[in-house]
Amino acid sequence: MTDAAVTAPSPPLWRRLIGFNFITALILGVAGWYVGWFGAHAVVGPSLDYFGDIDYNELSVYLAYLGGVVGFLVGLGFLNYPVRRLLGYPPSLREKEESGWTRYFSLCTDHKVVGIQYLWGIGLFIFIGGLNAMLIRTELLTPHNQVFPAGTYLTIVGMHGTMMMGMMTSGILGPFANYFVPIMIGARRMAFPRIEALTFWLLMAAGVVLTSTVFFGGFPTGWTGYAPLSTQANPGIDNYILFFALVGVSMTLLGLNMIVTVLTMRAPGLTWTRLPIFVWGVISTSVLMVLAAPILIAALGMAALDRTAQTSFFNPAIGGSNYLYENLFWMFGHPEVYVLALPGFAIVLELLPVFARKPLWGYRLAVSGLLGVSLLSWFVWQHHLFVSGINGDLRPFYMLSTELISIPTGFTFLCGMMTLWRGHIRYTVPMLFCLAWFFNFLIGGLSGVFLSDVPSDVTTHGSFFVMAHFHYTIMGGLIFTFFAAIYYWVPKMTGWELNERLGKIHFWTMFIFFNSAFSVLFAVGFLGQPRRSVTYPSNLQFLNDWVSISAFLLGASMLVFIFNLVWSLAFVKKPAAANPWGSRSIEFQLPSPVPVHNFDRIPVFSGDPYGYGEEPMPSLTPAGAPAGRD
Amino acid sequence: MASEPTAATPSGESTNLGLRVVVAWLVLSAIATPLVAIYVGPLIPPGNGSVQAQGQTFSNQVMVGLITPVLCLMAVFFAYGLIRFHMRANETALEGPPIRNDSRIQLLWLVITTTMVLFLAGFGTYELLKDGAGGGQGPDPIALPAHHHTAFPVQVIGQQWEFTYRYPTLGGMESNQLVLPENTLVVLHVTSLDVIHSFWAYQLGVKADANPGTDNVAYVTTKGPLVFHVRCAELCGLWHGYMFDNGFVVSHTAFTHWAARAVALYRSIKPYVNRPPEKGGAPFSLTYLPAPPGRAG
Numbered sequence: 001m002t003d004a005a006v007t008a009p010s011p012p013l014w015r016r017l018i019g020f021n022f023i024t025a026l027i028l029g030v031a032g033w034y035v036g037w038f039g040a041h042a043v044v045g046p047s048l049d050y051f052g053d054i055d056y057n058e059l060s061v062y063l064a065y066l067g068g069v070v071g072f073l074v075g076l077g078f079l080n081y082p083v084r085r086l087l088g089y090p091p092s093l094r095e096k097e098e099s100g101w102t103r104y105f106s107l108c109t110d111h112k113v114v115g116i117q118y119l120w121g122i123g124l125f126i127f128i129g130g131l132n133a134m135l136i137r138t139e140l141l142t143p144h145n146q147v148f149p150a151g152t153y154l155t156i157v158g159m160h161g162t163m164m165m166g167m168m169t170s171g172i173l174g175p176f177a178n179y180f181v182p183i184m185i186g187a188r189r190m191a192f193p194r195i196e197a198l199t200f201w202l203l204m205a206a207g208v209v210l211t212s213t214v215f216f217g218g219f220p221t222g223w224t225g226y227a228p229l230s231t232q233a234n235p236g237i238d239n240y241i242l243f244f245a246l247v248g249v250s251m252t253l254l255g256l257n258m259i260v261t262v263l264t265m266r267a268p269g270l271t272w273t274r275l276p277i278f279v280w281g282v283i284s285t286s287v288l289m290v291l292a293a294p295i296l297i298a299a300l301g302m303a304a305l306d307r308t309a310q311t312s313f314f315n316p317a318i319g320g321s322n323y324l325y326e327n328l329f330w331m332f333g334h335p336e337v338y339v340l341a342l343p344g345f346a347i348v349l350e351l352l353p354v355f356a357r358k359p360l361w362g363y364r365l366a367v368s369g370l371l372g373v374s375l376l377s378w379f380v381w382q383h384h385l386f387v388s389g390i391n392g393d394l395r396p397f398y399m400l401s402t403e404l405i406s407i408p409t410g411f412t413f414l415c416g417m418m419t420l421w422r423g424h425i426r427y428t429v430p431m432l433f434c435l436a437w438f439f440n441f442l443i444g445g446l447s448g449v450f451l452s453d454v455p456s457d458v459t460t461h462g463s464f465f466v467m468a469h470f471h472y473t474i475m476g477g478l479i480f481t482f483f484a485a486i487y488y489w490v491p492k493m494t495g496w497e498l499n500e501r502l503g504k505i506h507f508w509t510m511f512i513f514f515n516s517a518f519s520v521l522f523a524v525g526f527l528g529q530p531r532r533s534v535t536y537p538s539n540l541q542f543l544n545d546w547v548s549i550s551a552f553l554l555g556a557s558m559l560v561f562i563f564n565l566v567w568s569l570a571f572v573k574k575p576a577a578a579n580p581w582g583s584r585s586i587e588f589q590l591p592s593p594v595p596v597h598n599f600d601r602i603p604v605f606s607g608d609p610y611g612y613g614e615e616p617m618p619s620l621t622p623a624g625a626p627a628g629r630d
Numbered sequence: 631m632a633s634e635p636t637a638a639t640p641s642g643e644s645t646n647l648g649l650r651v652v653v654a655w656l657v658l659s660a661i662a663t664p665l666v667a668i669y670v671g672p673l674i675p676p677g678n679g680s681v682q683a684q685g686q687t688f689s690n691q692v693m694v695g696l697i698t699p700v701l702c703l704m705a706v707f708f709a710y711g712l713i714r715f716h717m718r719a720n721e722t723a724l725e726g727p728p729i730r731n732d733s734r735i736q737l738l739w740l741v742i743t744t745t746m747v748l749f750l751a752g753f754g755t756y757e758l759l760k761d762g763a764g765g766g767q768g769p770d771p772i773a774l775p776a777h778h779h780t781a782f783p784v785q786v787i788g789q790q791w792e793f794t795y796r797y798p799t800l801g802g803m804e805s806n807q808l809v810l811p812e813n814t815l816v817v818l819h820v821t822s823l824d825v826i827h828s829f830w831a832y833q834l835g836v837k838a839d840a841n842p843g844t845d846n847v848a849y850v851t852t853k854g855p856l857v858f859h860v861r862c863a864e865l866c867g868l869w870h871g872y873m874f875d876n877g878f879v880v881s882h883t884a885f886t887h888w889a890a891r892a893v894a895l896y897r898s899i900k901p902y903v904n905r906p907p908e909k910g911g912a913p914f915s916l917t918y919l920p921a922p923p924g925r926a927g
Binding site for chain 2: 526
């Protein structure tokens with residue numbers, strides 16, 4: 001099939017545009033949107049006076065976007081496989097893996113293509129989220145003068161939070177786990193390649209759904225979407241609900257795919273204790289994703305029903321409970337924040353041995369730390385509700401469980417620090433980002449101690465202290481390691497080097513201005529500025545201006561990164577060496593970029609990839625076994 | 631990547647390096663912790679505006695005191711480690727010693743972190759149960775201060791976008807000003823008429839979510855006269871940012887005077903107040919003590 005594709009004459013352009021591709025997807029997406037919109041109006045609009053009084057119709061918003069998403073996915077070709085199988089055609093397991101640059105804009109079953117799609121797609125939406133952060137800081141330059149109307153400000157805050165939370169959930173697992181987990185376990189693909197592509201395109205559809213909330217008046221609830229505020233809000237909240245539900249579906253499928261892949265597709269010799277620690281991080285994250293995201297989908301489904309069908313799950317005035325939403329949301333939400341943190345731990349532990357030139361210290365302890373965090377994160381969610389009046393007598397328990405989680409987190413610190421100890425440390429760009437993780441996550445973790453303690457939490461809950469805390473853990477913990485992963489792996493993924501000098505400028509400006517912005521926010525919160533508030537006491541203006549200016553400079557450091565990416569990958573195009581870091585991990589024993597079929601022969605593993613200073617680097621011994629099923 | 635046989639390095643060197651870090655850490659902690667206690671301690675919020683605020687301040691101070699040595703350990707380790715172990719140009723060994731584990735260090739680390747965690751949880755529980763720490767505890771509070779039966783009740787009613795206050799012992803008088811008598815144990819019954827708000831009296835050290843249909847109880851023992859900020863700490867819609875005001879703790883005499891005037895004012899507007907909102911009455915609480923209709927959780 002490969003040979004045929006290469007030798008066959010290419011059809012004319014107009015012929016290539018017809019078929020299941022991105023353009024068709026956009027057309028069907030728009031068509032589906034209008035079918036849903038007018039369909040719901042036709043069915044429901046005239047029949048209820050309630051909808052007659054106002055110029056919108058909640059059901060129309062939901063059906064329009066659902067129709068749009070379905071149309072988009074059909075246009076990409078997600079229905080082809082089941083339909084063809086129903087009609088009796090033979091199965092085709094590979095889609096568009098050989099089709100040039102257009103495969104990046106289509107349903108492609110090559111896990112490496114999906115990884116790169118994720119990197120750019122998520123990057124785009126994180127950029128939008130980052131711009132929202134800049135707008136927030138612009139508004140907070142002055143306490144009283146308004147840059148934005150209050151409602152617009154709340155929409156910006158909500159967009160920033162929701163976009164970042166939704167997109168960064170797959171920030172490491174999307175690009176890097178999709179690309180490298182199959183390679184690290186010696187496989188040629190993920191267990192469910194079509195579902196892998198589906199998770200990506202669902203996420204992109206979700207991003208568009210959330211961004212278009214501006215056409216429906218935005219939403220005032222922040223990323224938590226608490227009822228009953230969500231019940232009385234603009235139809236823009238419907239976009240929020242659909243966005244998070246789609247992200248939830250994408251998360252669940254992504255996690256399932258990862259778990260099944262690692263469970264069933266490991267190459268011969270790859271026992272559990274030889275698994276790279278990054279794969280362990282992916283497993284512990286995936287378990288959380290698979291179990292937590294359905295709770296979110298259910299909670300948002302109820303919120304959507306409250307808005308469209310007046311079911312009153314969450315409306316206390318007619319028999320519901322606003323605590324139900326808070327409970328369900330945080331029962332998802334706390335595992336979710338560890339979905340954000342755990343891949344960061346894993347990246348740090350994966351990269352430190354490479355740049356400290358030492359084996360990973362305490363492999364089993366590191367694994368138990370990751371799994372321990374994963375387990376304990378299920379028992380802490382009501383610490384978000386310490387002053388809400390829910391289960392007052394359970395607060396000592398949640399205080400204890402929250403503080404217990406610092407023990408497995410401490411394992412990650414110990415293993416990382418002892419790996420550095422007596423190493424031969426090379427300060428490359430990825431290493432700098434990993435070391436910054438220690439600093440940031442330490443501050444984030446120690447500030448979390450204040451929030452886990454009920455008496456202290458009464459002071460800090462709902463203030464900028466909380467906000468600084470989770471930016472230290474998520475931005476300092478996840479985004480920094482996300483960049484570490486980019487600088488470490490993008491040369492392998494694209495085959496081109498990134499500029500190291502620009503990388504170092506990016507790192508130092510980001511590290512300095514990140515800390516300059518968010519450390520001050522601890523003080524701002526301690527001094528009594530509540531989150532998501534468009535005004536604040538005048539005496540806090542100096543600190544807020546300091547934070548805003550630091551935030552703008554932080555934004556500028558992101559521009560350095562974007563410039564580096566565009567400059568190195570689009571203009572300089574310096575070919576990357578196969579193993580620029582001297583890593584013993586298997587993906588660096590393959591050429592850059594990795595060929596479509598990954599391995600000529602399925603490798604046989606004889607040890608973990610951390611044997612620095614031990615025996616010489618093992619070559620990729622071809623197995624005697626056949627090259628595996630496709 | 632051929633490596634030198636560094637495994638032969640005597641383990642004594644590692645112990646010596648480790649000892650250096652430990653000694654430097656102990657010295658730095660011994661200097662830094664008292665300095666932090668002396669210079670940072672008094673700045674720690676929320677101050678001593680009430681007994682509960684004082685308790686929170688104490689908790690915050692203890693935690694700042696506890697994390698200082700942890701920060702010192704990290705600072706010493708990384709300052710020393712990153713300089714000492716950085717790869718130099720003339721290095722002969724390209725790779726570090728292949729040390730994979732040391733169960734003694736693991737055990738020590740586990741014991742230390744567990745001790746700290748258990749101490750923190752015990753300390754936090756004690757401080758919480760002592761007097762409720764000013765936090766909202768729902769309709770059935772368990773952390774009761776002494777003599778809580780004699781507490782002066784005030785109902786805090788959140789609505790978009792204002793807090794109003796109802797004084798059951800003053801004939802159900804309602805006011806949009808929070809005034810409290812000094813040196814009194816006050817029980818705040820926090821509730822909401824619409825969405826979730828959060829009543830945050832910063833200097834009093836009180837924070838309790840205002841949930842529709844739920845009585846969220848918080849205790850606070852006032853001290854001397856005080857002007858405190860009241861803010862909404864839970865996103866409640868469009869004008870959330872403007873939902874702030876000042877509250878006052880005043881002497882008993884001043885409180886009696888204020889109460890008399892407020893009761894008179896309330897009586898004069900009461901015929902309008904009790905009308906439903908859509909008929910022009912002020913939309914004050916529909917929830918009345920002592921029979922809150924809803925239970926939390």
